[in-house]
Amino acid sequence: MARWEPGAAERLQQAALELFATRGFEQTTATEIAQSVGLTERTFFRHFSDKREVLFHGQQVLVEAFLSGVDAAPPEASPIEVVAAALRSAASFFPDEHRSRSRARHSVIDQNPALRERERHKLASIAAAVADALRARGVDELAATLAAESGITVFRIAFAQWIREDEHRSLDDIAAQVLRELLTLAATAAPKIPG
Amino acid sequence: MARWEPGAAERLQQAALELFATRGFEQTTATEIAQSVGLTERTFFRHFSDKREVLFHGQQVLVEAFLSGVDAAPPEASPIEVVAAALRSAASFFPDEHRSRSRARHSVIDQNPALRERERHKLASIAAAVADALRARGVDELAATLAAESGITVFRIAFAQWIREDEHRSLDDIAAQVLRELLTLAATAAPKIPG
Structure with a gap:
């Protein structure tokens, strides 16, 4: 697994916004956000401390x-x-x-x-x-x-x-x-x- | 017990402010506020839905x-x-x-x-x-x-x-x-x- 995914933060932000909009913020997990763009939970947490931080990055x-x-x-x-x-x-x-x-x-x-x-x-x-x-x-x-x-x-x-x-x-x-x-x-x- | 204490809301507010200031908001309970001015918890909840409401009354x-x-x-x-x-x-x-x-x-x-x-x-x-x-x-x-x-x-x-x-x-x-x-x-x- 690559230790650094180019553009990962942007892809995660985009995916998070789509999931928050369709499923709701509370119902979406960091793992789901990562998986929806083929990334791991670990990659998510290298970029954001939690799902809220995706919105305030x-x-x-x-x-x-x-x-x-x-x-x-x-x-x-x-x-x-x-x-x-x-x-x-x-x-x-x-x-x-x-x-x-x-x-x-x-x-x-x-x-x-x-x-x-x-x-x-x-x-x-x-x-x-x-x-x-x-x-x-x-x-x-x-x-x-x-x-x-x-x-x-x-x-x-x-x-x-x-x-x-x-x-x-x-x-x-x-x-x-x-x-x-x-x-x-x-x-x-x-x-x-x-x- | 009287069903209505004249001035109870004001006495509870005053007592709450003193307790919040000395013990901290989190560490103070509605029961303690009421007891500190000789009133019951029931009287407190007749006036305020919770201790936060004392501040936003x-x-x-x-x-x-x-x-x-x-x-x-x-x-x-x-x-x-x-x-x-x-x-x-x-x-x-x-x-x-x-x-x-x-x-x-x-x-x-x-x-x-x-x-x-x-x-x-x-x-x-x-x-x-x-x-x-x-x-x-x-x-x-x-x-x-x-x-x-x-x-x-x-x-x-x-x-x-x-x-x-x-x-x-x-x-x-x-x-x-x-x-x-x-x-x-x-x-x-x-x-x-x-x-």
């Missing part, structure tokens, strides 16, 4: 995509402009050819409370990492937290729209539109909120 | 506080102004004399991943309820979601500040300041984000 890469967007923003960029750069960088992590896979993943997560909670926790961790990166640029505590949390809200709403069956725009375009809508909403309210 | 009242703020906003109010009214209404649910109790509750939740997840879920439910109420006022789908989610972000950040040991301002004052900061951040970025 890209998390660290996504965090880094947000953070490299923050790093790429010019020094004079305002906190929201930095967040806009982070969103563009994160969106490039989800090209259109991944849309149906992302939709399948999201559908599995949506049907399982523990997975939904894990997904919420993932997004909260990304918001915290972006807020830290903003503070490291000299943005004050409150502005950093607010800008990062708003960025994650925009990402979450844009992502939900991107994976809709009738949606054809790129995630980048949708996220830019959602962010602009947030800025427009804020601009409409600003003069009337008591200072 | 006020959730429905909090949702209603947000929604009555939405209802009280004038018809011409913009989505963010409606959210500002909802925040004021929700803040009135947390007078300063509840600050130390809220701090104790939050400290218990913060130490337990399952309780943190339940708290995140609670806030997500409130955001969804506020977004529904905005849509019922005729606000479009995206604006309603964004305004409601931003309101909950402001609430969460303001609440975390309100329960800090060195904080003396009211939750209402802090939430108003956090919301203004969000609007200021948006106003600074708006002209530079490409349309």
Whole structure:
């Protein structure tokens, strides 16, 4: 048996998504996922600590995509402009050819409370990492937290729209539109909120 | 034995917070909570379905506080102004004399991943309820979601500040300041984000 199967992680992820969708997440075992693509349980566990990790495998890469967007923003960029750069960088992590896979993943997560909670926790961790990166640029505590949390809200709403069956725009375009809508909403309210 | 103990729910909540803080949430049983204030396990379960519910007992009242703020906003109010009214209404649910109790509750939740997840879920439910109420006022789908989610972000950040040991301002004052900061951040970025 080969100690390393080229492309095994991707094949296992694809197989897992199909089995989770047809049989349900709870009813699918790591062994079944491996066997369905002619791999062994041992190969599965060389790539993933458990079947849940198949769904959250890209998390660290996504965090880094947000953070490299923050790093790429010019020094004079305002906190929201930095967040806009982070969103563009994160969106490039989800090209259109991944849309149906992302939709399948999201559908599995949506049907399982523990997975939904894990997904919420993932997004909260990304918001915290972006807020830290903003503070490291000299943005004050409150502005950093607010800008990062708003960025994650925009990402979450844009992502939900991107994976809709009738949606054809790129995630980048949708996220830019959602962010602009947030800025427009804020601009409409600003003069009337008591200072 | 009296079938109804006046003030029993409040006494049980207070006792539970003290036991959770000193012994830990996992190590405390419903029976111990009841016995520590001279009540029976049966009385405990007349008020709460389990010990976790002691911590989330006020959730429905909090949702209603947000929604009555939405209802009280004038018809011409913009989505963010409606959210500002909802925040004021929700803040009135947390007078300063509840600050130390809220701090104790939050400290218990913060130490337990399952309780943190339940708290995140609670806030997500409130955001969804506020977004529904905005849509019922005729606000479009995206604006309603964004305004409601931003309101909950402001609430969460303001609440975390309100329960800090060195904080003396009211939750209402802090939430108003956090919301203004969000609007200021948006106003600074708006002209530079490409349309």
